[in-house]
Amino acid sequence: MEAGALGAKLTGGGLGGCLLALTDHPDTATGIRERLHHSGVRHVWTLPIEGGPK
Numbered sequence: 001m002e003a004g005a006l007g008a009k010l011t012g013g014g015l016g017g018c019l020l021a022l023t024d025h026p027d028t029a030t031g032i033r034e035r036l037h038h039s040g041v042r043h044v045w046t047l048p049i050e051g052g053p054k
Helices: 026-038
Strands: 007-011 018-022
Touching: 018 026
Parallel strands: none
Antiparallel strands: 007 018
């Protein structure tokens, strides 16, 4: 959230897990990706979602 996500959710646990973060701009997603990599996260996927509210 400190990196600009609109919302975030941690799921899973134990020997792994997954973090979902929502943003409203691709540049924010890039910043979150960079921050996660800097924190030691090995794999980050960015998926754009088309067709939001109008």
